[in-house]
Amino acid sequence: MKRGVFVLALVLAAFLAVGCGGGQSQASSVPVKIAVALPMTGDNAEYGKSFLTAAEIMVEKWNKAGGVLGKQIELVIYDDKNSAEEAASIAQKIVSDKDIIGVLGHFSSGVSMTAAPTYQENKVIEISNCASHPGYSKIGNYIFRNNTVISAEFNVIVDVVANDLKLNKVGIIAIKTDWGNTAGGIAADLVKANPKLTLVAHEEVLETSDDHGPAIAKLKAAGAEAVIAVGMYSLYGPLARQYKEVDPKIQLLGVSNAYTQQIIQLGGDAVEGLFAPVSFFAQSDDPEVKAFVDEFKKRFGMEPSALAAQAYDSIGILLEAIKSAGSLEREKVRDAVNSISYPGITGPTNFDSIGDADKKFQKVRIQGGKFIQYKG
């Protein structure tokens, strides 16, 4: 018993000691530091890790070419577990490191919005590659969004349903999260505003559940011909399988989140025919895209999602802005970001006065077990 206590104490002490040591090891020659604040553990860890991989590819590309302003670039990684509390604490940590010029993150809108005021106050540039809440970029002029604006995505989706597919009765199924709530609401408004479409049902489902039977039953009973599914990758596979079982003819549409190989793995035949709007298409012939996709596959074992590509571009934008500002002065870099016109793999990107990226969309559809560009 005494020995057990001793071992336990020793293990804890070792963790603390090693941890402290790790915290103090900072390079002596000051590099340009960019923070990556994303979920590295927990339910959304896969996203965080994939964005990090994309960011690392971009940073290595720059470092090989001599860095920026003659300095090497270093990524500082923080795990916010997609929790507001952690993110608030991490934001404090980031702003207290004066060498950090910008942040890639955070994951969900709510979490990003908790951290954003701290960055704004301390003039640290935050670029989120996935925050979608309209309020996020309005928090300040250091806060940028390199993600599609969700209403723009739904404009494309609504256009597909009304004009390409010529369907009328639309159902919406959205996950019950902050993002899903907002996005689902926007989708509903756009569908209602379109004279060619009728919104027949709007269902919410729990993200933690894989059984969507009751919601599907209600959508089907309402006579939906097309269903807009507003969720993370995890929604589409089970939803498509369960829906196709009760209604094989149903037309499913997803948001850009649906553009990932995982949904084909998870959904199999059932996701055939699913539409999604994307700003990034991995099968593109563009050499820049090809190079990124190949490198990403090598490191991460799967194709990059649109969000990962946006993470890649976000780092590129920040570095390009530092280069064109010619200094690390925060105001100058910020202005450079705002006036940038960046030819990224997610299309040409520039920011409006609020800090939102303006993106062009392509339509993709799953056919024969892979995504193909749809030119309807």
Added chain:
Amino acid sequence: MDITGRLERFFSQRRIFFFAVVIALLAALPAFGFSRYIMRICIVISIYSMLTLALNLVAGYTGQLSMGNGGFYAIGAYTATLLMINAGLSFWSSLVVAAAFAGISGFLLGLPTLRLKGSYLTIVTLGFGEIVRMILMNWDTVTNGTLGVRNIPLPSLFGVSLSFTNHGLYYLALVLTALVSVFCALVINSKVGRAFIAIREDEIAAQMMGIKTVRYKVLAFVLSATISGIAGAFYAPMVGYIDPNSFTFDISSQIISMAILGGLGTMRGMYFGAAALIVFPEVSRFLMDYRFVIYGLILVLMMRFRPQGLLGWRTRLPYRFGKVLERQLAAEGSLPPLL
């Protein structure tokens, strides 16, 4: 006498001095010019100290393991936030109402103790915590659902907003933790505290001594909930944003891990457990993936090798009669000899 006993005696004889030193150090902490990040960690530690002290009342002293304390924390945070934002109440009055409201919910959760014991009660508390979260998530009109509530104003005192910058939040956290600590100590060192411990030690024997066990168990829940509510009411403006996902089962489980690591049934263990498990993840980023595995290991190893917690020893100090009583006992020749 062994080392802990000697240390205890050493500190106990100079306790006023040591208390003064600790309080002075804590009060002077901002003067050392630590970064906001470090100060923030200190504030989080004090929040979790309050939460573990609250858990300690039900689980440590009364022996009723609650896995729903995250629910009280959430109720406190939401009540205070909604009152400040929708009703325009000041932080201080919101704090009081939030504490009271959490206390009432503690009373409701305490009622099943009329019929339930041990593991069953624990499960009901777990269910309570989850139901609170589901209500917060689905009662959109009041709680703003999954979107959460943003822009929660900072507390202000005499027109000065208490923030990180002026260390107002830090001092507020310190004062609240101190008040909660004193409160717990006063409760424990009275017939109420003795009744709590007696219930933990042997509920039937406690009944046979005339203790209204149901009433005391409910009281323990009410007190625990009130304190957790205070912690929540402070947490919300500190972070500035709350949503239902800030209050998952992980919070309750973390509070339990802290309390068990430090030693349920002691107050020193609560501060230690909170500090250790808040600092540990901050300094162990390299172990990121294994963090929760280690939380689990802590629980398993502690139960196996040191269920009373790292700081959970029985004190070797003599029972404190107080000067007056000691003199009286000595006068009639019945002053009990020391151990």
Added chain:
Amino acid sequence: MPLLHIKDISLSFGGLKAVDSVNIRVDEGEIVSLIGPNGAGKTTVFNILTGIYTVDSGEIFFEGNAIQNKIPQDIVEAGIARTFQNIRLFRNMRVIENVLIGSHIREPYNFFQAVFRTRRFRDSERENTLKAVRLLREVGLLARTHDYAANLPYGEQRKLEIARALATGAKLILLDEPAAGMNPQESEELLRFILSLRGRGYTILMIEHDMSVVMNISDRIYVLDYGKLISEGLPRQVANDPKVIEAYLGGVPDAAENNRA
């Protein structure tokens, strides 16, 4: 008027009559013993008396007031306290704290008075602590005051349990096998201790197996078998009652089995 009058109480657990029409009376200042073979229902009678079980029928009067089916707390208030067959001390509390738990019902202050440390709180605590220490001195546990209950030797734990019961201010003390597990010397000492309690005005009802204890100090004895009283009276009368001898030495085993089922 007897101090305690148990009138015709019965209790069954799912068909099994654990206590069957039992009548017991205990007068003030008496030491009364309740004996019988294992499983005869003696502890069940104690559990009924202290409010753990409720009776199916019958009445119990204490100082003339009906107390059957009251909750344990009210029974303690009325003036009955007990000890347990297998010692149930608050093991991680100090000796003095165990006694203070006994005087819990004599603490007149409420929760808020405790938190604000009012005069009432301080006076009550001081008075009760003083009484507790005096009680410990009287039972010979003064030197153990600061120690934890779990650290006491067996005999002293028994004494502490009795002291804790006395601290409630009870008039009637129920002792459940106080001599169990004691060597002859310890039993002898216990015997004197119980007699001294009577000397101080307490009334005692006890369950005991140790016949030397029972025969030496009991004023009267009740014998219980299969939930029924089979004999009662002075120690000498009971000891010579053939029914008692048969119950103890075992009558016809088959009949016993049938009765039990």
Added chain:
Amino acid sequence: MAIFIQQLCNGLALGLVYALVAVGYSLVFGILRLINFSHGAVYAFGAHAAFFFVGLNFGPVPAIIAALVITGLLGVVIDKTALAPLRKKRSVPIAALVTTLGISNIIQNLLVVKFGSQRKPFPDFFNLGAFTLGGIQFSSRQFVMFGVSLVLLLLLLLVVNKTKIGLAMRATAQNAKAASLMGINVNSIITLTFLMGGASAAIAGGMVGGYYQVVYPGMGFMIGLKAFAASVLGGIGSLPGALVGGLLVGVIESIAALYIGSNYRDSMAFIILIVVLIVRPAGLFGKNEVVKV
């Protein structure tokens, strides 16, 4: 009406899976009076083990059998390394409860480390296509899941009620001390119980994995709690109780999702749990225990 019947079937199929998981709680509780909190994580482990063996090109059935064996062994390991020492020390009951909570943390997060937290595809191995009956469309998966679970549960009931081992288990559940005096090796009965609990969780994990065609480390948390609610509803410790409780929870939840809204479905299990514990703590099939002093 069609929707209602569909959801009823959905609820019944889900309910039997809950029952299968609930059995794990009941078996352990029956013998040790312990709520084994790690059971949900063990279930997730079972599903991942099946996923892992499928990845090694085992067929679905051999994969599930392999998963069943390894998960059963995990159950035994949990008992031998963490719980048995506590029994030996005669620790307070809460210590064992906290230990299982810790084990649940460990298993779930080791799964995250090994497999990642994302949902992974699981083969659709028992899909025989959908069919229509009286104008209502049914999924054959539901029926397969229903059938397999029912057979397994009946088998388990048979083992417990009709075999010598089952007799020994019931005797141990009644009174472990007396059982050991009668020559029953209580320790091996406990080992067997954990083996059966783990194996049944693995089967349930494989079934649910196949039903939704996804597995992920977090899959055990909610289902664990729901199954627990089911076993309490039925009367924890009682196998028929677990069956009936599981069915009730599954059906109530599915119907509630339909009429109240999908976002309330997870709350139903807790509401049932709290109501049962307050109104009839012993559950539908349980017996009240007499206080011993």
